[in-house]
Amino acid sequence: GTFEANKETKVSAEIQGKINAVLVDVGNVVRKGEPVIQLDNSLLNLQLQAVELQIQGLEADANRYTILAKADAIQGVQLEKTLLGLKSANVQKATILEQLNKTLIKAPFDGVITAKLIEEGAFAAPGVPLLQITDITILKFTIYIAENDLDNFQLNRNYSIVTDAYSDLHLIGKIGMIGSKANLASRFPIQFTVVNTTDLKVKSGMFGTA
Numbered sequence: 001g002t003f004e005a006n007k008e009t010k011v012s013a014e015i016q017g018k019i020n021a022v023l024v025d026v027g028n029v030v031r032k033g034e035p036v037i038q039l040d041n042s043l044l045n046l047q048l049q050a051v052e053l054q055i056q057g058l059e060a061d062a063n064r065y066t067i068l069a070k071a072d073a074i075q076g077v078q079l080e081k082t083l084l085g086l087k088s089a090n091v092q093k094a095t096i097l098e099q100l101n102k103t104l105i106k107a108p109f110d111g112v113i114t115a116k117l118i119e120e121g122a123f124a125a126p127g128v129p130l131l132q133i134t135d136i137t138i139l140k141f142t143i144y145i146a147e148n149d150l151d152n153f154q155l156n157r158n159y160s161i162v163t164d165a166y167s168d169l170h171l172i173g174k175i176g177m178i179g180s181k182a183n184l185a186s187r188f189p190i191q192f193t194v195v196n197t198t199d200l201k202v203k204s205g206m207f208g209t210a
Contacts, residue, residue: 001141001142001143001144001207001208001209001210002141002142002205002206002207002208003139003140003141003163003194003202003203003204003205003206003207003208004139004140004141004142004204004205005134005135005136005139005140005204006135006136006137006138006139006140006193007109007111007134007135008111008114008132008133008134008135008204009108009109009132009133010115010117010129010130010131010132011036011037011105011107011108011129011130011131011132011133012124012126012127012128012129012130013037013039013102013105013124013125013126013128013130014102014126015039015099015102015103015126016123016124016125016126017039017040017041017103017123017124018039018040018121018122018123018124019037019038019039019040019118019119019120019121019122019123019124019130020038020039020040020120021037021038021120022036022037022116022118022119022120022131023035023036023037023038024036024113024116024131025113025116026113026114026115026116027112027113028112028113029110029111029112029200030107030110030111030112030113030133031107031110032106032107032108032109032110033106033107034106034107035104035105035106036105036106036107036113036131037104037105037118037124037130037131038103038104038105039102039103039104039105039124040103041100041103044096044099044100044103045100047096048093048096048097048100051089051092051093051096052093054089055086055089055090055093058082058085058086058089059086061082062079062082062083062086065078065079065082066079105130107133108133109133109135110135110137111133111134111135111136111137112133112134112135112136112200113131113132113133114132114133114134115131115132116131117129117130117131117132118130118131134204136196136200136202136203136204137195137196137200138193138194138195138196139193139194139195139196139202139204140191140192140193140194141161141173141191141192141193141194141208141210142189142190142191142192143189143190143192143210144183144185144187144188144189144190145187145188145190146186146187146188147182147186147188150178150188153175153178153190154175155175155176155177155178156174156175156176157174157175158172158173158174159172159173159174159175159192159210160172160173160210161173161192161194161208161209161210162208162209163202163206163207163208164206164207164208164209165202165206165207166201166202169197169201169202171194171195171196171197171202171208172194172195173192173193173194173210174192174193174194175190175191175192175193176191176192176193177189177190177191178190178191179191190210192210
């Protein structure tokens with residue numbers, strides 16, 4: 001059979017922007033939540049500063065109008081308009097902060113960088129792949145067997161698996177799936193879940209025997 005990665009995904013940006021820094025390279029091991037790409041956020045930072053100044057001014061107006069309204073020196077509608085403006089500015093600030101957060105692209109899970117599809121200075125856009133991350137700490141190992149051999153395999157049971165590349169390396173595979181439909185060669189798929197070695201010796205695409 002063949003070993004496959006447990007998880008593999010191409011990472012893309014949620015917003016568009018110039019790539020200021022690629023923080024990883026092919027072969028790097030990354031942890032979930034670790035920054036991998038930084039997009040340019042200078043314009044968003046300026047927008048944040050502007051809206052924060054606007055909020056400060058509206059808060060000062062709201063405090064002043066509250067005192068005046070209590071003294072019946074102004075109509076309450078002015079205070080209401082100011083408070084609505086303050087709410088709107090706070091929503092705008094939250095939106096900018098969310099966009100700023102998305103300028104730092106992070107690893108979605110633990111894994112290894114297996115492809116680097118961009119360089120610094122390039123332009124990122126939603127849906128355009130930037131990096132590929134592959135998780136091989138857990139592997140899937142799939143074999144195809146004849147119907148007469150199906151009785152030899154049971155769900156959730158452990159079996160010994162030997163890799164072709166490392167004949168002295170014995171792994172334990174737990175069956176997570178027994179196929180209910182044969183392929184064109186009348187063979188049924190059996191899929192094992194295998195814990196890789198601590199140094200991730202077994203790679204996706206290697207061959208082995210159960």
